[in-house]
Amino acid sequence: xxxxxxxxxxxxxxxxxxxxxxxxxxxxxxxxxxxxxxxxxxxxxxxxxxxxxxxxxxxxxxxxxxxxxxxxxxxxxxxxxxxxxxxxxxxxxxxxxxxxxxxxxxxxxxxxxxxxxxxxxxxxxxxxxxxxxxxxxxxxxxxxxxxxxxxxxxxxxxxxxxxxxxxxxxxxxxxxxxxxxxxxxxxxxxxxxxxxxxxxxxxxxxxxxxxxxxxxxxxxxxxxxxxxxxxxxxxxxxxxxxxxxxxxxxxxxxxxxxxxxxxxxxxxxxxxxxxxxxxxxxxxxxxxxxxxxxxxxxxxxxxxxxxxxxxxxxxxxxxxxxxxxxxxxxxxxxxxxxxxxxxxxxxxxxxxxxxxxxxxxxxxxxxxxxxxx
Numbered sequence: 001x002x003x004x005x006x007x008x009x010x011x012x013x014x015x016x017x018x019x020x021x022x023x024x025x026x027x028x029x030x031x032x033x034x035x036x037x038x039x040x041x042x043x044x045x046x047x048x049x050x051x052x053x054x055x056x057x058x059x060x061x062x063x064x065x066x067x068x069x070x071x072x073x074x075x076x077x078x079x080x081x082x083x084x085x086x087x088x089x090x091x092x093x094x095x096x097x098x099x100x101x102x103x104x105x106x107x108x109x110x111x112x113x114x115x116x117x118x119x120x121x122x123x124x125x126x127x128x129x130x131x132x133x134x135x136x137x138x139x140x141x142x143x144x145x146x147x148x149x150x151x152x153x154x155x156x157x158x159x160x161x162x163x164x165x166x167x168x169x170x171x172x173x174x175x176x177x178x179x180x181x182x183x184x185x186x187x188x189x190x191x192x193x194x195x196x197x198x199x200x201x202x203x204x205x206x207x208x209x210x211x212x213x214x215x216x217x218x219x220x221x222x223x224x225x226x227x228x229x230x231x232x233x234x235x236x237x238x239x240x241x242x243x244x245x246x247x248x249x250x251x252x253x254x255x256x257x258x259x260x261x262x263x264x265x266x267x268x269x270x271x272x273x274x275x276x277x278x279x280x281x282x283x284x285x286x287x288x289x290x291x292x293x294x295x296x297x298x299x300x301x302x303x304x305x306x307x308x309x310x311x312x313x314x315x316x317x318x319x320x321x322x323x324x325x326x327x328x329x330x331x332x333x334x335x336x337x338x339x340x341x342x343x344x345x346x347x348x349x350x351x352x353x354x355x356x357x358x359x360x361x362x363x364x365x366x367x368x369x370x371x372x373x
Contacts, residue, residue, distance in 0.1 A: 027059075114247060129224070141238050232249070232250055261288070266323065268314045284297050
């Protein structure tokens with residue numbers, strides 16, 4: 001599927017603040033009109049795929065938020081690929097309204113159903129998110145029963161053809177109208193679409209063909225990932241029915257707060273404390289970075305609120321090149337308690353100060369503007 005640069009909201013004909021229900025309703029209507037098996041328009045196939053792509057983005061909160069903030073470029077940097085639209089999930093939606101055959105012809109005779117998707121979570125530190133890390137993620141999933149091989153029947157017993165659908169797994173209903181004949185296809189309620197009847201269910205899975213088991217998968221978390229983003233593991237979800245393909249696992253990545261840093265996009269912020277004498281005379285301090293502590297030299301006359309920028313020391317750009325910046329805010333500590341000798345020395349210093357001692361530089365507001373450029 002070729003990626004379209006058209007506005008997804010425009011493709012579906014909805015407002016940018018449209019609700020999830022409005023987006024789903026618009027998609028259903030357009031899908032009925034544009035599906036290549038229904039429409040005779042020469043560009044129906046291309047338009048249908050564009051609508052499916054738009055729905056795939058706008059129907060999920062994480063991809064919709066990414067698109068709203070950064071557009072198509074944000075989706076690409078976030079790892080979205082239009083050629084990998086999850087038609088398995090869309091098929092479930094279509095079958096509820098148009099029958100099982102609308103998208104991909106439904107199940108074949110005796111074929112199995114796709115396994116359900118499942119969700120899992122993993123927590124990592126901000127430093128791990130900066131460098132990338134591999135984690136084992138445990139979860140429970142339905143697996144093919146080893147005793148019956150997923151057939152659902154006790155080994156050695158016979159599996160017969162479903163008498164209701166005669167093995168087709170589907171039932172068709174033909175209706176006539178002024179527009180012609182309409183054929184609606186639905187899953188057989190007797191055999192749940194398998195086309196088979198089991199006389200003696202498997203003693204291990206009780207005819208389900210699947211059993212629940214504890215599993216663990218290794219997940220590679222890429223550098224620069226953001227809190228709340230999900231990683232899709234194809235085919236690692238619940239096992240399908242009667243040989244159907246497995247569902248997917250969506251692993252949500254949660255990043256633990258780090259008291260040393262605040263993340264904003266690909267930039268990180270931190271603070272350093274200077275005594276007022278260090279600020280006046282200059283100092284070398286150890287400051288934390290994502291790559292470990294390092295020395296930071298601050299020139300004499302460093303001002304409160306000054307921002308020091310370490311270029312390219314922030315978070316890596318996810319699925320891209322380069323890194324953000326680390327911005328260090330200088331906090332100057334003013335003494336609260338002074339003894340008599342300290343007061344005398346400060347008064348003596350103040351008596352020898354002149355206009356050059358407190359020469360003004362750019363204001364704090366100008367420094368903030370410079371830092372954010």
